[in-house]
Amino acid sequence: MADIVDKNTDTTAEPRERRPLPRWAITTISVACLLIFWEIFGRDINPVFGSYPTALAVAFWEFLLSGELAGALADSLRSFVLGYLLAIVVGIPIGLILGRFRTAEAAFGIYITAGYAMPLVALVPLLMLWLGLGFTVKVSVVFLMALFPICINTWLGVTAVPKTLIEVGKSFVAPDIVILRRIVLPATLPYIMAGIRLAVGRAVVAMVIAEFFTTISGLGAVIINSANNFDTATMFVPIIILMVMAIGLNSLIGFVERKVAPWQAEIAGRDRE
Amino acid sequence: MGQVNFTDVSKRFTLRVDHVVHHVHALDRVNFSVADGEIVALIGPSGCGKTTALRVAMGLDPSTSGRVTVDGHEVHGCGHDRGMVFQHAELLPWLSALQNVMFGLEMKGMRGGELRDTAERYLDLVGLKDSQNRRPHQLSGGMKQRVGIARALAIDPSVLLMDEPFGALDAQTRESLQAELLDIHARTGKTILFVTHDLDEAVLIADRIVVMKQGRVEEIMTVPLARPRGDLGIVRGTAEFAETRYKVWKALHDGAVVAH
Numbered sequence: 359m360a361d362i363v364d365k366n367t368d369t370t371a372e373p374r375e376r377r378p379l380p381r382w383a384i385t386t387i388s389v390a391c392l393l394i395f396w397e398i399f400g401r402d403i404n405p406v407f408g409s410y411p412t413a414l415a416v417a418f419w420e421f422l423l424s425g426e427l428a429g430a431l432a433d434s435l436r437s438f439v440l441g442y443l444l445a446i447v448v449g450i451p452i453g454l455i456l457g458r459f460r461t462a463e464a465a466f467g468i469y470i471t472a473g474y475a476m477p478l479v480a481l482v483p484l485l486m487l488w489l490g491l492g493f494t495v496k497v498s499v500v501f502l503m504a505l506f507p508i509c510i511n512t513w514l515g516v517t518a519v520p521k522t523l524i525e526v527g528k529s530f531v532a533p534d535i536v537i538l539r540r541i542v543l544p545a546t547l548p549y550i551m552a553g554i555r556l557a558v559g560r561a562v563v564a565m566v567i568a569e570f571f572t573t574i575s576g577l578g579a580v581i582i583n584s585a586n587n588f589d590t591a592t593m594f595v596p597i598i599i600l601m602v603m604a605i606g607l608n609s610l611i612g613f614v615e616r617k618v619a620p621w622q623a624e625i626a627g628r629d630r631e
Numbered sequence: 632m633g634q635v636n637f638t639d640v641s642k643r644f645t646l647r648v649d650h651v652v653h654h655v656h657a658l659d660r661v662n663f664s665v666a667d668g669e670i671v672a673l674i675g676p677s678g679c680g681k682t683t684a685l686r687v688a689m690g691l692d693p694s695t696s697g698r699v700t701v702d703g704h705e706v707h708g709c710g711h712d713r714g715m716v717f718q719h720a721e722l723l724p725w726l727s728a729l730q731n732v733m734f735g736l737e738m739k740g741m742r743g744g745e746l747r748d749t750a751e752r753y754l755d756l757v758g759l760k761d762s763q764n765r766r767p768h769q770l771s772g773g774m775k776q777r778v779g780i781a782r783a784l785a786i787d788p789s790v791l792l793m794d795e796p797f798g799a800l801d802a803q804t805r806e807s808l809q810a811e812l813l814d815i816h817a818r819t820g821k822t823i824l825f826v827t828h829d830l831d832e833a834v835l836i837a838d839r840i841v842v843m844k845q846g847r848v849e850e851i852m853t854v855p856l857a858r859p860r861g862d863l864g865i866v867r868g869t870a871e872f873a874e875t876r877y878k879v880w881k882a883l884h885d886g887a888v889v890a891h
Contacts, residue, residue, distance in 0.1 A: 522721045525691055529715040530738040530786065531708075540734070544725045621725045621766055 409591040414598065417591040426580070431599065434576035437493060438565045441500025445557060448501075449508030450550055456509075457516020457546075458538055470513065474506035478564065482571045496568040503564035504557035511556065515549025516542055548622045551615040558607045562600050632702045633789035633822030635665040635688060640697035642683055642846075657683040658694065659846040665790070670816060670823040672837035674830070674879065680846040681826045682794055688824065689715050689792050702789055711739050714783030716793040716825075720775040722767040728778045729754060729763040735782045753785040754778070756815065773804035780812070784819065793825035797832065805829075809836055810863050817859055830883075834875050835863050842882045850882040 393411050400410025409417075421427045456463045456470065482499060489495040519542055527537040569578020577596035584592040616623055642658040657680045665671045673681040686692040688699050690709040699706040701713060709715075714735075722731045732750040741749065754763050757777035767775055776796055783791055796812075797805040809832060816823060827833050833840050834854055842850040855871050866872050 520721075522717060522719070523723065526715075526717065526721050526723065527738075528691060529689055529709050529713075530735045531711055532738045536738070541723065544723070619725070621768065624766070624768060 406588045406590055409594050413591045414594050417589075418595050418598075421580075421592060421595055427595070430575075430577050430580050430596070434565055434569065434578065437496035437568065437576075438500055438561060441497040441564070442504050442557065442561045444497070444501045445504035445508055445561070446554060449505045449553070449557075450512050453509045453512025453550075453553075454516055454538060454542065454546070456513040457519075458534075458542060463513075467513070470506060470509050473502075474510055476502075476506075478503055479567055482567065486572055491572045495572050496565065499568040500561050500564045504561040507556040507560060508550070508553040511549045511553025512546060515546035515553075518549070519545040544619070547619040548615075551611060551619065555608055555611050558604050558611070562604050566600065633665075633667045634700075634702055635790055635822065635824060636700045637661050637663050637684070637688070638698050638700070640684070640687060640694045640699055642680070642687060642692065643695045656680075656846045658687070660697065661843075661846070661848055663841050663848055663851055665822055665824050667822055668820050669839065670825070670837045672833035672840045673824065673826045673843060674828065674833045674840055675843035675849075675883065677828065678845075679843040681843050683846075684843070685792050685794050685824065685826050688790075689713055691715075711786050712789045714786055714788035714791050716776070716779050716783045716791065716796045718795045719799055720767075720772075720779035722770075722775055722778055722782075724767050727764050727766055728759060728770065728774075731767070731778055732782045732785050735786050739786050749785055750781075753781040756784070756818075757781045757811070771804075772800050773808055776800065776808060777811075780815070784815070784821070788821075790822045790824060793823065795826050795828065798828065805832070806863065812836060813860060813863075830876055830879055831867070833879060834872055835860070835866060840875075840879055842879060844883075852878060852882070 397411050400408055400413075403410075405413070418427075452466075452470070456467055478499065481502075482495075485495050485498060489498060523541055523545060524537060527541045532540070565576070566578045566581065569576045570582060574582060577600060580596045581593055584590070584595075640658055640661040641656070644655055644657060646653045646655050659680075661680070661684060663671070673684060675681050683692065687694045688701075688706060690706050690713070701710075704712070706713075722728075723734060726734060729747075729750050732753055733746055736746050736749055751760065751763065754760055757780055759774060759777050759781070762770065762774060765774075767778075770778065780791075780793075780796070797808050800808065812823075813836060815821075825836070834856075837854055838858075840852045840854060841848055842852070852875070854875050856866060856869070856875070860866050
């Protein structure tokens with residue numbers, strides 16, 4: 359009897375499932391490999407033309423201690439956050455309306471499509487004439503760059519909502535505004551979140567461009583000033599910070615998405631990770 | 632109350648296929664009625680206009696001419712006097728089973744504790760009390776359609792309109808839902824107009840069968856099976872079932888009903 363029991367426990371333990379590496383581990387290994395590679399080969403390059411991780415770390419530390427970094431970062435983030443949030447608040451309703459109402463789509467859709475492709479960099483000097491050199495112009499550059507991907511994605515998402523779901527609303531005599539808020543909006547959320555993600559990258563670029571062109575300030579100023587002094591290591595510091603910030607924001611948005619639209623991950627079968 | 636009348640209902644639309652304009656008569660002077668508490672099946676080959684007729688009755692599509700009345704009121708758009716059960720249930724994927732039922736009730740203006748109680752009662756009626764917190768993707772096809780039925784019944788419409796409600800289900804699930812529908816009908820006494828392409832289903836469930844072909848009503852037949860029908864498996868074995876099924880089959884195939 360005892361033998362059988364032993365055997366049973368053995369057989370259940372036998373086919374040990376090999377657990378695949380978790381995502382974060384794969385990402386960490388990837389980043390570590392890149393850093394090692396960069397460190398080895400980066401040292402052979404003239405420090406004016408390139409840099410390497412340990413030199414960057416030293417530059418980062420000195421920069422942090424001087425207190426300049428915190429000031430520049432705060433300066434940049436203020437205009438970034440305000441412009442980006444404004445783009446979300448304005449972009450989503452516009453996209454919803456364009457997708458839902460034919461007349462609005464026919465009348466204003468082309469401006470959104472055109473605006474998405476607009477070479478905004480070329481318009482910055484004009485914006486400076488209108489709005490001056492300060493905070494306002496930076497916010498509006500970020501806003502304009504982030505607005506269109508959010509708007510277009512929302513618009514696209516609304517047109518992809520299954521007609522039958524809207525008919526469910528109609529058949530229960532839901533008013534248009536209720537259909538928009540309780541059926542179209544949730545059905546469009548995955549598209550909206552994708553738009554918000556795409557906008558992160560564009561908003562970061564917009565922020566740096568605005569800082570180059572207007573009052574030289576914030577992280578953009580650090581990039582320009584250190585480049586002018588051939589201090590390549592310091593120049594990389596804000597660039598890396600911005601990239602890390604974008605990655606962080608991206609995962610924050612992913613987290614928010616799982617909170618506000620949990621059914622989406624469940625339907626796609628990605629909820630186990 | 633729950634009486635539906637189709638009077639000379641026509642629906643035409645134009646269809647452009649490869650630059651050739653086709654005029655389609657989806658419905659061509661359709662006349663029939665559904666009495667209070669009656670179950671009527673609309674049957675016919677695909678494209679015969681049966682779903683269009685149902686959608687016109689629901690108010691989702693307007694008719695070109697003629698009129699549909701429900702309890703004497705002409706149909707203009709959707710109303711709470713009609714409850715629609717969709718072909719693929721069409722539950723809102725972000726809401727739980729209970730919230731889906733509550734959605735219909737909220738649109739009717741119900742609020743507070745009454746709202747939840749009513750929704751729970753109707754989920755219980757379709758046997759899903761224990762699954763009320765599941766989201767649609769956590770429900771099987773049959774369970775989804777039960778929620779769809781509960782959602783439509785909960786607003787207490789005078790007529791239940793069903794568009795091939797069991798068409799997408801496997802044979803066993805379909806049979807148990809057919810039996811349950813008859814059970815629900817016996818308990819609520821609702822008038823039911825449903826679309827199907829399944830001969831057996833039409834005969835098993837309906838009191839009368841409206842056979843449609845190319846937008847026209849070909850034949851209206853009475854099913855000579857008493858209510859309650861009890862075990863549908865046994866009903867399938869009766870001579871009346873076989874005979875009625877054959878008559879409907881005949882009507883669908885050549886329009887001529889063999890004389891008896």
